[in-house]
Amino acid sequence: MELRHLKYFLAVAEELNFTKAAEKxxxxxxxxxxxxxELENEIQAKLFIRNNKKVELTEAGKYFEKEVRELFQNLxxxxxxxxxxxxxxxGEFRIAYISSIYSAVISDxxxxxxxxxxxxxxxxxxxxxxxxxxxxxxxxIELGIIRSPIKSPKIKSQLWFHDGFSVVYNKSLIQxxxxxxxxxxxxxxxxxxNKDYAPHYHEVLLELCAFYGFTPKIIHEANNINSIxxxxxxxxxxxxxxxxxxxxxxxxxxxxxxxxxxxxFTDVSLITLKEDDSEITKSAxxxxxxxxxx
Numbered sequence: 001m002e003l004r005h006l007k008y009f010l011a012v013a014e015e016l017n018f019t020k021a022a023e024k025x026x027x028x029x030x031x032x033x034x035x036x037x038e039l040e041n042e043i044q045a046k047l048f049i050r051n052n053k054k055v056e057l058t059e060a061g062k063y064f065e066k067e068v069r070e071l072f073q074n075l076x077x078x079x080x081x082x083x084x085x086x087x088x089x090x091g092e093f094r095i096a097y098i099s100s101i102y103s104a105v106i107s108d109x110x111x112x113x114x115x116x117x118x119x120x121x122x123x124x125x126x127x128x129x130x131x132x133x134x135x136x137x138x139x140x141i142e143l144g145i146i147r148s149p150i151k152s153p154k155i156k157s158q159l160w161f162h163d164g165f166s167v168v169y170n171k172s173l174i175q176x177x178x179x180x181x182x183x184x185x186x187x188x189x190x191x192x193x194n195k196d197y198a199p200h201y202h203e204v205l206l207e208l209c210a211f212y213g214f215t216p217k218i219i220h221e222a223n224n225i226n227s228i229x230x231x232x233x234x235x236x237x238x239x240x241x242x243x244x245x246x247x248x249x250x251x252x253x254x255x256x257x258x259x260x261x262x263x264x265f266t267d268v269s270l271i272t273l274k275e276d277d278s279e280i281t282k283s284a285x286x287x288x289x290x291x292x293x294x
Contacts, residue, residue, distance in 0.1 A: 005039045006068050008032055009047065013065045016055045077139060093120050093280050096127040096135060097145040100225040100241065101268065102248045105291060112287050117280055128197050128223070136271055143284050147201060148267040156274045160288060162265045165208055166246040166256040168229060169238040176257050186214030189237040197223040204264060205240050211262045229254065242266060 011021040012032070022029040040047050047061035057065060083091075093113070097106055110122050127135065132144040137154050150157050167185070169176060174188070190209075195202040209216045220236055222228045228239050233254055246256035270288055272281050 001039065001042050005035055005042075006071070008035045009039055010065065010068060010072075012036060012048065012055070013057055013061065016057075018055065080139060091120060092123060093117075093143075093284075094123045094125065094141040095143045095145070095284070096125045096132045096141045098129060098132075098147060098225075099126055099223075100147070100245055101145055102244055104248070105288070108291070109284060109287055113280065113284060116283055120280060126224075129200075130198075132271065136273060139273075142272065142276065142278070142281055144271040145288075146269055146271055147198075148269045149200065150269065150271060154273060155271050156276075157269045157271050158285065158289065160268045160270050161244075163268055164243040164258060164260070164265055165205075165240050165262075166243045166258045167238060168232050168241050168246065169255050169257075170232055170235050171253055171255045173235055174238060174255075176255065179257055179259060179261060182212045182257070182259070183214065185212075185238060188217070189219040190216040191220045191222065191228050191231045191237040191239040192216070192218045193225075193228070194221040194223050201266065204266060208240055208259060208262055208264055211264070244268075 008021070008025060011025050012018060015021040015024065018029050018032060022032045025032065036048065043064075045060045045064070046058050047064055049056040049058055095106075095109070106124065110124070113120070113122055125135075125141065127141075127144075129146040129150075132141065132146050133150060133152055133155065135141045136144050137152060145160070147163075148157065148159075167176065167182060174185075176182070176185075192205055193201050206216070220231055222231065225241060225245055228241065229245065229249065229251075231237065232239050233251065240259070241256075243256075243258055246258065249256070270285050272285065
């Protein structure tokens with residue numbers, strides 16, 4: 001069995017038409033038919049049902065198609081990884097992060113990596129947790145920084161740090177001195193993360209409000225933590241943000257009250273492919289894990 005047999009099989013499986021598949025492969029139909037017959041004879045299984053009206057995959061053919069597609073995906077992944085190994089410390093390294101991570105940390109990470117791998121082109125992408133998981137599985141990024149939870153058999157997740165929550169408000173419009181006053185916010189309007197963009201995080205914010213005895217009036221939504229803080233600063237509502245953001249915000253117009261009574265936290269994790277043992281990935285992860293211990 002050769003790779004061309006498998007490529008020919010996938011073309012026919014996709015088109016379900018020998019003529020169209022042959023055109024797609026830039027060969028004539030008779031040789032294509034012979035290749036498929038050779039393949040079926042070799043694996044001793046009928047892959048297609050052929051008649052004058054249509055071509056269909058058999059049950060064995062459907063299974064074979066699924067496995068062959070996965071095989072080609074693995075070959076592509078192996079080729080990419082082999083190329084990276086050959087390049088050693090050159091090429092491209094892509095990092096995705098959520099907007100609620102303190103940007104100075106990301107800058108320090110890139111500075112650290114450039115010092116150790118000067119010929120690597122590092123790229124940063126601000127991406128939601130869900131899309132990061134998809135991108136990592138598809139080989140579009142090498143490292144992700146997300147808010148857990150995560151469920152993927154292909155991904156290795158390492159806890160970076162636990163993050164609490166804080167109410168953020170405009171000091172000139174609202175006065176909140178202690179956590180005891182949080183229930184008084186039930187009549188205020190709120191700015192939240194979009195539910196479709198960050199469903200788990202959205203649910204946690206609702207739980208927080210329920211703990212303090214009210215359902216928030218969500219008037220505005222955004223997909224970026226900095227946009228949420230800016231909307232609050234502009235007087236369009238109040239919000240609840242990760243305490244990491246509160247600790248690193250120096251704007252005198254904005255106030256924060258940390259929610260210490262409620263036992264709810266969000267885990268910030270570093271995600272990589274389980275099979276990724278590259279020197280750059282290890283250096284990036286080690287730097288961030290050591291940073292969190294400072």
